[in-house]
Amino acid sequence: MPSDDRFADRFADLERDLAAAGDRARSADFASRPDRGFSEDLRDRLLSQLPDRGAAESDRDRDHGPRVGWSLGQLFRVPRFVPALVATSLVFAAAVGARELYVAVGNGGTPTPVPSVSAEPSSEPSASASLAPTLEPTDAPTPEPTAVPTAVPTPVPTPKPTPKPTPVPTPVPTPVMGSLSLWPTTCNGGVVLNWSMYAGGGAFNHYTTLRSTSPEIPAAYPPSGGAVDPGTTYTSWPEKTSAYDIGVDPGVTYYYRTMAFNADNGVIAASSVASAMGKPVKALGVLGVEAVAEGTQLTWTPYGGSPDCFTYYKLVYSETNPLPAYLEGDPYLAAISDQAAGTFTASPLQLVSGTTYYLRVQALRATYTGSFLVAQTDVAPYLVP
Numbered sequence: 001m002p003s004d005d006r007f008a009d010r011f012a013d014l015e016r017d018l019a020a021a022g023d024r025a026r027s028a029d030f031a032s033r034p035d036r037g038f039s040e041d042l043r044d045r046l047l048s049q050l051p052d053r054g055a056a057e058s059d060r061d062r063d064h065g066p067r068v069g070w071s072l073g074q075l076f077r078v079p080r081f082v083p084a085l086v087a088t089s090l091v092f093a094a095a096v097g098a099r100e101l102y103v104a105v106g107n108g109g110t111p112t113p114v115p116s117v118s119a120e121p122s123s124e125p126s127a128s129a130s131l132a133p134t135l136e137p138t139d140a141p142t143p144e145p146t147a148v149p150t151a152v153p154t155p156v157p158t159p160k161p162t163p164k165p166t167p168v169p170t171p172v173p174t175p176v177m178g179s180l181s182l183w184p185t186t187c188n189g190g191v192v193l194n195w196s197m198y199a200g201g202g203a204f205n206h207y208t209t210l211r212s213t214s215p216e217i218p219a220a221y222p223p224s225g226g227a228v229d230p231g232t233t234y235t236s237w238p239e240k241t242s243a244y245d246i247g248v249d250p251g252v253t254y255y256y257r258t259m260a261f262n263a264d265n266g267v268i269a270a271s272s273v274a275s276a277m278g279k280p281v282k283a284l285g286v287l288g289v290e291a292v293a294e295g296t297q298l299t300w301t302p303y304g305g306s307p308d309c310f311t312y313y314k315l316v317y318s319e320t321n322p323l324p325a326y327l328e329g330d331p332y333l334a335a336i337s338d339q340a341a342g343t344f345t346a347s348p349l350q351l352v353s354g355t356t357y358y359l360r361v362q363a364l365r366a367t368y369t370g371s372f373l374v375a376q377t378d379v380a381p382y383l384v385p
Helices: 003-027 036-047 053-064 078-105
Strands: 178-180 182-187 190-195 206-212 242-245 253-261 267-271 274-277 282-285 288-292 295-299 312-318 332-336 343-346 356-367 370-377 380-383
Touching: 178 253, 182 253, 182 274, 190 206, 190 253, 190 356, 206 242, 242 356, 242 370, 282 356, 288 380, 332 343
Parallel strands: 178 267, 282 370
Antiparallel strands: 182 190, 190 242, 206 253, 253 267, 253 274, 288 295, 295 343, 312 332, 312 356, 356 370, 356 380
16 A cells, blocks of 8 residues: 555544544543643644655655656645645644543543654554554552551540658657646645746646545546545636645545646646645634723634744624624724734724624635635624723
8 A cells, every 4th residue: 555545544543543532531521721731742742753755755756756746636636635634634633632631631630641653654564563552541540548547546644643641740749747846734724735836938827736535646637536626726827826725624634736737728737746634723712802991902812823824813793793704704803913912902993882793813824815714712792881
């Protein structure tokens, strides 16, 4: 077959392949426009594979002699017209095919292989290589999305509070208990209690002396172990260091312990245990009463007991009470601190003429917590002349 006829056949096959590629591209429904550079490149590649006209004319001249000229009929002979028609068709097909191929590829798609046309077409088609490239897109397997394992958040362990060690309280040293000295005195009518002053400072609140018939007296309050509070020993002044106890029976030995306390009745100082014996009130005998120029004279026997048991005499009287007593609130004519004294003269202003009085002399022992009766005379009724 002449070379022009073979080329026409090739062109027909190529045109059919390009049309088929365009149909497939149009069915892909992509909206992107083709890249201009891609179209021009494809056109140039297709045009480069057209047969060299000069080479074809040389071959023809060699076979048929030099061409003298073409008539109008020769120009439009199919073999003569084919090369021009092929060139024009290839340019148009290149542009259309490039666009359709680009559309088929789309953004991010798998590109369809561009048909490769040999620059020098073989005179005989090779059985192993077809001049009509397969333009059907290769069905590239769509890559299966690799499953990205969802990151499982590592649980943040809840911080466990470090157990705080139970604070061990600092042992508060027990304050050293202060020491007091106690001197109980056996007297008629009761026991006189004298002790040393507490010198420990501001913790002091009061003193109290406990009594027991046993020498074991715990240093504590309330009293325990058989001890009792006489009720006449409480004093809240550090310097008032004496008291008395009249709740004793004559001839019985009693034990005493004086303690200093804070506001919570905690013992802050204590004496050792000391003893004393109960004794009855002493009788001083008959009270003498007589009228003198100065008034009314009273005479009695002085108290002969221990000076530690005497503070003063009280000369008491009453117009209505036949048993006058100073500690019970009856008035007195005088207070005499001389233990040896045995006489007193009352003025007419004290004992009014024509009035009957009940008269008595009492010896008393005074302490910081009160006084108690040590000795006394008999009661003497008297009508003042």
